[in-house]
Amino acid sequence: MKINLYNSSTKSKELFVPIDPKKVTMYVCGPTVYSFPHIGNARGPVIFDVLANLLRREYQLVYVRNITDLDDKIYQAAEEEGVQISEITQRYTKIYQEDMNALGVRDPDIEPLATDHITEMIKMIQGLIDKSHAYENQGHVFFSIDTFDDYGFLSNRSEEEQISGTRIKPSEIKKNQKDFVLWKPSTGDTPGWESPWGFGRPGWHLECSAMAKKYLGKTLDIHGGGSDLLFPHHENECAQSMCSHSGKPLANYWIHNGMIDFDNVKMxxxxxxxxxxxxxxxxxxxxxxxxxxxxxxxxxxxxxxxxxxxxxxxxxxxxxxxxxxxxxxxxxxxxxxxxxxxxxxxxxxxxxxxxxxxxxxxxxxxxxxxxxxxxxxxxxxxxxxxxxxxxxxxxxENIDVDEKLIDRLLNEREAARSDKDFEKADQIRQEIESLGVSIEDGPDGPIWKKQ
RNA sequence: GGCAAGGUGGCAGAGUGGUUAUGCAGCGGCCUGCAAAGCCGUGGACGUCGGUUCGAUUCCGAUCCUUGCCUCCA
CATH class of the missing domain: 1.20.120.640 (Anticodon-binding domain of a subclass of class I aminoacyl-tRNA synthetases)
Structure with missing residues (x-):
């Protein structure tokens, strides 16, 4: 079986060749667990579920889909409800898993939590600082994009392009306004962890790089996610991982699924x-x-x-x-x-x-x-x-209809039909149809279905 | 403003340098008490303008339009 996949990073369809001819590694960006998943959240899992089914026919697949249980939106939700953060993350992780299973999406092989990998993230940050790809300033650690020549290759953006129309908030503590945060300080009730740069928490993009490395190695075969993650999320993941791993690519194939509109308006x-x-x-x-x-x-x-x-x-x-x-x-x-x-x-x-x-x-x-x-x-x-x-x-069948009533009416109709009282038979049909059920007469008697 | 994707018959939606997409809807027929389902047949399309070609919906260029990303987002 020859598999061809469209690779977002080259913008062309390519023959899929895994690093290991027998094994395939796939990492898909999972949900941030702070509310109920909507149908847009399900499109990717369904597509990657189909891809996983296909790959498993030919290869031993290791499929990782993370749970982001570390995010300011989560803290906000907890505060609004006045409950523990863990209550929010546990509740919505469970709901997410239930909803995906309801849609027939099989569980990934590994479903890691961001909060279980703070140590790995701190280690990665330290490594980047040691290699001068990152710098600390006032309890923050930033990735310095000027130290990575290939920054922008994935989303195909030159530096000038990113500057024009930029909506990044100016910050005095960044060397370059496009530098992104690897670590930020936590104050007050915001959760945090001890680190060489003080009490704080990691930036958004870091968890995927750290967990992908831990479970699947430096270079993945396939990295997937929604097309809206291409920039900046995946671009930044690439920058962190490549600079941590001597320029080794984070993934050989990038697959992005499209969005869902709702009556022509983006959901x-x-x-x-x-x-x-x-x-x-x-x-x-x-x-x-x-x-x-x-x-x-x-x-x-x-x-x-x-x-x-x-x-x-x-x-x-x-x-x-x-x-x-x-x-x-x-x-x-x-x-x-x-x-x-x-x-x-x-x-x-x-x-x-x-x-x-x-x-x-x-x-x-x-x-x-x-x-x-x-x-x-x-x-x-x-x-x-x-x-x-x-x-x-x-x-x-339809669980909402009264099956006994339908069966009784059907029997009455059959009786009328055998008496050749077709007027009555059609009357009963109309009655049944008004219940939202249609009838099909066949050689073995009538069958019905919801309309 | 930059980057990217797309404009296919009534609708949804694949694909292809010359031959049927597919599903729903329509039309004609078979079957049926009638109908439905099923089967057989059938009409209808490639945004616009140029170019390449024996021939383009398919390749190239231009143009118009739509959409996404550039900010949290799947």
Whole structure:
């Protein structure tokens, strides 16, 4: 299997060649745990989950996704609620994990906490100071970007470009205004740790560099995250890590997923249009959300709206519809086309079209044996995307409807139909449909599904 | 202002130098008491203007428009 991936750092699609031919290391920037995750937070995990599924077929994968439990937003949340910081971080870490699992995202192999790695971060800072890539001033330690010629290579920004339109707050204690903080002092109730530069806490970008090094080594195969992290977060990670490790690249392949818009407006805190995973799952099934993500290529923006949800539901209806009535279907090997589509820079839209092609073959199968075999291939292929994990019959049911009432009405209708009283039969159909359920008559009697 | 991505049929959304994307919706047919589902068939597209080419939606240039990043953000 040859995997091609679009590398943000070279802006081109490249053949994926891991450092170790048998093993792949992947680090994905995880959440800052201070509130409920919204659907934007889920797009990356879903995409990297699919990539992980693909990589695990060929390689031994070590997948690290961190938990940022060290951030001023967390302290603020704790203060607002009047609770311990650990209560906030523990609560929202659990909620994040629950929500991701609900979406069928498998846990990463390692999920490290920033607060468990302060020692590693302090060591890294000291190393940077020793190499003159960082300097201390008034209890702060800054990374000196003038000591790193390649600064800006990842996000493709020259120094002049960064100066024009810069929104960095001027600071008198920085040598260069674009220097970023590695360590800052903590005062009052703000948590902190003892360090050679006094009581304080690390800057935002440092944890990823320190934890990636600890668990995966100096150079990763794949580093992923949302496209909004490209600058400054990943650029700064690169600077720290490369200067700490004699210029060794932090990662060979940089993969960034696109953002989610909500009715054409970017979903963000400042817009106040966050759609929480929890709330959404009260209305629609987890696979619908997954399908909505996979409909668009991961690098493009997704415009989230009701039409996308109905569209995604209908797609799943078609897939599950083809294996309905076949009883329990056990997954088989995915098709070559499916694997090739994903190996081509995670082309999920193409992968979905393959799913529909298999579904058509299931529908056209001449024998029950043949349809069962094809159905197994379909489910196995869909599983690679994290879809079709449900029982087909269950998919078409809806827990919100009164099944007993539907069954009673259906029986009445069947009686009317056998009496050839079609007027009454249609009346009952209308009644059932007004409950949000549609009927399909088949050779084995009627079946129903939510509308 | 700088950097980056994109403009594909009614909608969503892949892809390709000349041949069907795919799903939904539409149209015609089969099946059905009717309908649905399914099956068969079918119409409809590549922002605009130039260039390269036997031939461009696909390559090159220009232009218009949209979006993201440059500030916390996935």
């Amino acid at each position: 963000s805190k400042s817009e106040g249009n966050l759609l929480l995973i929890r709330d959404l799952l009260k209305q629609i099934g987890p696979e619908v959300i997954r399908m909505a993500f996979l409909t668009t290529h991961y690098r493009k923006p997704i415009n989230w709206n009701d039409a996308l949800i109905t569209d995604s539901e209908k797609k799943l209806d078609r897939l599950y519809g083809s294996i309905r009535k076949l009883g329990k279907v056990s997954p088989a090997e995915p098709t070559e086309e499916m694997i090739n589509a994903l190996a081509d820079d995670i082309n999920t839209p193409k992968a979905l079209s393959e799913l529909f092609a298999i579904a058509k073959r299931v529908n056209n199968a001449k024998s029950e044996n043949e349809s069962k075999q094809l159905a197994s291939t379909l489910v196995g292929s869909a599983n690679l995307l994290g879809l079709m994990n449900e029982d087909a019959e269950k998919w078409f």
